Amino acid sequence: MSVDKGFELKPLQVRLTRADLVRYAGASLDFNPIHWNERFATEVGLPDVIAHGMLTMAVAGRVVTQAKLGALVSYTARFTRPVVVPDDDKGALVELSAKVGAVLDNGDLRVDITAKFDGKTVLGRAQAVVRPTEAA
Template identity: 80%
Template sequence: MAPAKGDELAPLEVWLTRSDLVRYAGASLDFNPIHWNQRFATEVGLPDVIAHGMLTMAVAGRVVTQARLGTLVSYSARFTRPVVVPDDDKGALVELTAKVTDVAEGGDLTVTITAKAGGRTVLGKAVAVVRP
């Protein structure tokens, strides 16, 4: 059965650890110390080390791609709040939900994503378009 407007996708929970941040820094070449140095992060006013915004966005997109609705043709989001990653074995839990908010005449699906960490929304206007 084809997805319909209002359908909710299966939720996803992803843990981000400091180790994930180091690996992402190496892959993206983004070695900004706010992503790995607690002293530096707190000196510039952050509560602790924070995840890279693009890593957070990529993780959030997984809630759509795991649903296997088709080809992801566009995806955008605004960074509204950082994901604070503590220095422990668990890391930060990113909770993801998504809902089909439109089905275009040609069949493309618009999916709105909600990403939360620490009970607070971390991405705004997160929208993906999927072509079945």
């Protein structure tokens, strides 16, 4: 499969629940109370408990890795808005899309990622570099 600039990857939707935040906190050892304590989160000016930034970034990266274009060489993003995770069974819906923004001189692909929560972008300048495999 030939992949050119403008190629759109299959979109992905991921729900993050409070249970996901607990599991991520345990794996990352990031027990900051803004990720699990509603009272604390609101006292520091947040609307509610928020997802870990690195969890949001990891979830967004899945839109690239699920496309199986090749090896992920690098991935960067800026955190621009929190993902607020309600205390219910539905959680927060993170909507992900991506497209090839450039084919680099060495043949690698720069993939531009869009991550949205509640209709608003939550990551800025989210970009991955993928080294295509022969099968891609």
